[in-house]
Amino acid sequence: MKQIVLPFDFLNGIHPWALAILTVVVLVGTYSLVIHWFSRRNPHIRDIQGPVDSASWLYGNFHQLYLVQPYGKFEYPWQEKYGSVYRIKGCFSEDLLFISDPAAVRYVLNDARTFDYPPNRMFIAMSLFGGKGLLALRMGGDTHRRIKNAFSPAFTLARLQSYIPTMRDIARKAIDKLTQEYLEKCEQGDSNVTVDIFQILQNVTSDIIGETGFGHKFNAVETDGGDEIARTHQNVISLGSSRTKSGLVADGVTRHLPRIILSSMLYLPTETIKTLHNFQKLTQKWSAALLRDDEMCTDATIVGFVASANKNQKRDQLSFDEISAQTPTLLAAGQETTSNTLCWALYELAKRPTWQDQIRKEINEAQGSESSLDQLEYLNAHIRETLRLYAAVPNTERVAFEDAILPLSQPLTTASGRVITQLPIRKGQSVFVGIASYNRNPQVWGPDADVFDPLRWLDGRCDSESLPGIGPYSNLATFSGGARVCLGWRFAIIEIQTVLSELLTKLRFKFDPDQEDEVTSRYAVTLLPVDARSGKSSLRLPLQPIQPHELDDY
Numbered sequence: 001m002k003q004i005v006l007p008f009d010f011l012n013g014i015h016p017w018a019l020a021i022l023t024v025v026v027l028v029g030t031y032s033l034v035i036h037w038f039s040r041r042n043p044h045i046r047d048i049q050g051p052v053d054s055a056s057w058l059y060g061n062f063h064q065l066y067l068v069q070p071y072g073k074f075e076y077p078w079q080e081k082y083g084s085v086y087r088i089k090g091c092f093s094e095d096l097l098f099i100s101d102p103a104a105v106r107y108v109l110n111d112a113r114t115f116d117y118p119p120n121r122m123f124i125a126m127s128l129f130g131g132k133g134l135l136a137l138r139m140g141g142d143t144h145r146r147i148k149n150a151f152s153p154a155f156t157l158a159r160l161q162s163y164i165p166t167m168r169d170i171a172r173k174a175i176d177k178l179t180q181e182y183l184e185k186c187e188q189g190d191s192n193v194t195v196d197i198f199q200i201l202q203n204v205t206s207d208i209i210g211e212t213g214f215g216h217k218f219n220a221v222e223t224d225g226g227d228e229i230a231r232t233h234q235n236v237i238s239l240g241s242s243r244t245k246s247g248l249v250a251d252g253v254t255r256h257l258p259r260i261i262l263s264s265m266l267y268l269p270t271e272t273i274k275t276l277h278n279f280q281k282l283t284q285k286w287s288a289a290l291l292r293d294d295e296m297c298t299d300a301t302i303v304g305f306v307a308s309a310n311k312n313q314k315r316d317q318l319s320f321d322e323i324s325a326q327t328p329t330l331l332a333a334g335q336e337t338t339s340n341t342l343c344w345a346l347y348e349l350a351k352r353p354t355w356q357d358q359i360r361k362e363i364n365e366a367q368g369s370e371s372s373l374d375q376l377e378y379l380n381a382h383i384r385e386t387l388r389l390y391a392a393v394p395n396t397e398r399v400a401f402e403d404a405i406l407p408l409s410q411p412l413t414t415a416s417g418r419v420i421t422q423l424p425i426r427k428g429q430s431v432f433v434g435i436a437s438y439n440r441n442p443q444v445w446g447p448d449a450d451v452f453d454p455l456r457w458l459d460g461r462c463d464s465e466s467l468p469g470i471g472p473y474s475n476l477a478t479f480s481g482g483a484r485v486c487l488g489w490r491f492a493i494i495e496i497q498t499v500l501s502e503l504l505t506k507l508r509f510k511f512d513p514d515q516e517d518e519v520t521s522r523y524a525v526t527l528l529p530v531d532a533r534s535g536k537s538s539l540r541l542p543l544q545p546i547q548p549h550e551l552d553d554y
């Protein structure tokens, strides 16, 4: 066959490695030129102060934001120094805006037409988790709206309360497991039994979303990890549980790559991509089979309820794929976020034995009465304070899809000395919403904003009238807001209330102050508790079962 010859074979003879290096150099060069050109077009952003002097060209400030433990070690002092709107650098010196100002945060979260996830991030989510999952869809678009509207009725208070007995049963299985572990360790002569509550809480929240969401029993608590789907999901979580410098650069490069290059990169034979594709294939098959199984997919489950209501829908009906794609999304968005919040709630309770006893007493007194979990003042104050200072998603990125003017709640002095009350933003500008920073912004929460003090929710310091009205729950940014607001926020609250109230009546959690340095946090997909010595996700707490007669004293 005649070979097709290019008119000028100028790459003839070049070594493949040299070609690869040349390609990378050309790509990175073009890429940084584009970023440089874009920042020159944004004089307003370049005039905003921030920690840019401490940024490196390659990683920007991202290594300080994401690789340092505990999370916030740099970010919270930045807020103190520069205020609630400042400029940071991304990879290759890209100018990014970081905001925790209430007016700016509210504006960015609520204007779905102008601000959404970076398009390439949605494209990656679409390719790896399935195209119709809520997290992969453009917010202002019709499909996102239809899916969110169809799923919202499955998350009403009354429906979610019907899941409490299932949540209780699963929590009780975890208590049995922990008690058994305690007794075994005692028999072996261990006088101060310590258990890792991180993994068992992961299993609890897997089982809860599996059973209530899809009518599927993962049996993760009983089998220490569950079936193939639960384990594959855990593999995906572990992949995301560490961040590396090369990962930061990869993130930086993929932000602006043309789609054609990005889509071919998603077929590279790396372990991460293989695991993600495997998760996608497995969950797609599984959720399609679930939806076809009338016995499993009853009205009592979240997905079954939506599927059944959808059949009678005249307008805005969802396709089979649109319903089925939400199964992995609900699993990915709802499981780890909730289990880590539970971990942090127990960590703070373990540090406060008297407060823990007070909550235990409150729960014990309410048992057998009609009062709902929502009426337990101390328990809910503790949950609110945990959600405030341990937001499971500490920041989220948005890109401006058109020019905009960002309102500011307080005047801001720029590097050149101008005082501004609003900030013009160009199309394409990245804005990081500092969820964790907003939740500890002294302008909103007072001078002791960074102190863990649940009583602030009981003594009038957090009266809703005095707070700016962000997010669906207690003015916290923890569940985001606007069109992208967390679909499962109410589910998460009920789940945390139920699991904590069960655990606290059967187990006492302790924390040795000498352990303080052993626990740290890392933001990798969610805010993880980490063992400072090994660097692994874990939370070891000394624990002791409570004998039934002890409860009489409360």
Ligand code: HEM
Binding pocket: 134, 135, 148, 209, 329, 330, 333, 334, 335, 337, 338, 341, 391, 392, 393, 396, 397, 478, 479, 480, 481, 483, 484, 485, 486, 487, 488, 489, 491, 492
């Ligand atoms: C403490 C627990 C949780 C926290 C802190 C949390 C937080 C969040 C946040 C911050 C977002 C929006 C991210 C953004 O704006 O970029 C989000 C979205 C979402 N969450 Fe949650 N979440 C939790 C539990 C759950 C649960 C239990 C479910 C489901 C059962 C769930 C389902 C979702 C879904 C489907 C979305 C995507 C919404 C959309 O894109 O329109 N979440 N969550």
